[in-house]
Amino acid sequence: MFDCGKIAIIGGGSWATAIAKIVIGHTHHIGWYMRRDDSIEEFKRIGHNPNYLTSVHFNTNEIFFSSDINRIVEAYDTLVFVVPSPYLKNHLKKLKTRLRDKFIVTAIKGLVSDDNIACSEYFHEVYDVPEENLACIGGPSHAEEVALERLSYLTIGCSDQEKAQAFADVLDSEFIKTKTSSDVIxxxxxxxxxxxxxxxxxxxxxxxxxxxxxxxxxxxxxxxxxxxxxxxxxxxxxxxxxxxxxxxxxxxxxxxxxxxxxxxxxxxxxxxxxxxxxxxxxxxxxxxxxxxxxxxxxxxxxxxxxxxxxxxxxxxxxxxxxxxxxxxxxx
Missing domain, CATH: 1.10.1040.10 (N-(1-d-carboxylethyl)-l-norvaline Dehydrogenase; domain 2)
Known part of the structure; x- marks a missing residue:
């Protein structure tokens, strides 16, 4: 049975914050890459994202923050990418750690700029991540409503249905219902x-x-x-x-x-x-x-x-x- 292992969030926006809230409710520990050190320090001080979904409070003792993407990638098994699509390449350019052996989940609702391909296609073609290690999150899911714990339905896409179900189980809760699909693209x-x-x-x-x-x-x-x-x-x-x-x-x-x-x-x-x-x-x-x-x-x-x-x-x-x-x- 596939185990998602240690899970990290890559990105600091509203959807990243909402997903972090869901995941941490199940795992009680996440890694979290944010680009700016001042945002991380403020997050630790006040207990919530200082810029997005400020009503969502976290126990920051359950979060390992870092502005160094390599530290996060090295230490975690499942990486949930939730950065705006125009900036994905800039974040990945900093990588010195290989992604091939990681389970990559994209929650990015955009194509990779200039290449004009989906994020999973980009990870596969440029970073040699096998298709069975690539997943995506889809479905009607405004971050604001997830933060308010209003009932939402998410679909996890992955060519490997066992891995899709494993990650779906991480997200499943009283206010998040999940199902799986093989239609990643x-x-x-x-x-x-x-x-x-x-x-x-x-x-x-x-x-x-x-x-x-x-x-x-x-x-x-x-x-x-x-x-x-x-x-x-x-x-x-x-x-x-x-x-x-x-x-x-x-x-x-x-x-x-x-x-x-x-x-x-x-x-x-x-x-x-x-x-x-x-x-x-x-x-x-x-x-x-x-x-x-x-x-x-x-x-x-x-x-x-x-x-x-x-x-x-x-x-x-x-x-x-x-x-x-x-x-x-x-x-």
Missing amino acids: GIEYSSVLKNVYAIASGICSGLKYGDNFQAVLISNAVQEMSRFLTAINPIERSVYDSVYLGDLLVTGYSKFSRNRTFGTMIGKGYSVKSAQIEMEMIAEGFFGTKCMKEKNRHMHVNMPILDAVYNILYERISPQIEIKLLTDSFR
């Missing part, structure tokens, strides 16, 4: 696409489109997602499972969705830069839109919503014009 790409569609939903909200149209938008987004997932990984799956459709719905509609919030600001007339500055948090879908557009240049999947969001964010086409063109393509 599908889960990762759907988690990127749902952010793009949430931006589209926000743009339409900012433009004062109503709930009736939002339902049509999301219905078309599900179909678009299904076409892409079939092209990228043609296996039997139900796109209506919570890890696909559920994650899309919560990201497209929830007040906690930073991607929807970002899109709403764009729809109201904010520039991309001003929206990013005012939010003070990363909307992964902004970067995901560019990565997915580049990816699809080679795959030629029919993706009108992706194209519309890209045109608004990167080609500076008027949201009013672009969304009107999009509405004309819907039925």
Whole structure:
């Protein structure tokens, strides 16, 4: 039976904090890599992350903090990567310790910049991590609701179902329900696409489109997602499972969705830069839109919503014009 061993969190944001809360409730010890020493010292002093989910308190005696990623990688068996996708490479460049023998779990909802591939693909191709040692976390799971211990459902993807179940057991609790899947690539790409569609939903909200149209938008987004997932990984799956459709719905509609919030600001007339500055948090879908557009240049999947969001964010086409063109393509 596979044992996850000692588990470490790589990243210091809200989702990293929420996952740390879940894991430590089961293991009572984690390693935690954070980039900044001042954040670590403040965390130790006040007993919670000073920057994210500040209502979640920890017994810091159960945490080994380090700003040295190599110390964490050397000392821990399972590494849960929860850094924003645009910064993953910068963190990994510091590594002198091999990852091949580690169990790598990605909770990153974005593609690796420039390479335009999913994080598990990047770990496999660049760091020679075997596919059976790569897993991902997916599903509708706003960090804020996890912090409030509201019932959430997570799916652990891994080609080795025994390893997937072992990590699922670590996360399972009264407020976290888990299941497993072998569709690692599908889960990762759907988690990127749902952010793009949430931006589209926000743009339409900012433009004062109503709930009736939002339902049509999301219905078309599900179909678009299904076409892409079939092209990228043609296996039997139900796109209506919570890890696909559920994650899309919560990201497209929830007040906690930073991607929807970002899109709403764009729809109201904010520039991309001003929206990013005012939010003070990363909307992964902004970067995901560019990565997915580049990816699809080679795959030629029919993706009108992706194209519309890209045109608004990167080609500076008027949201009013672009969304009107999009509405004309819907039925």
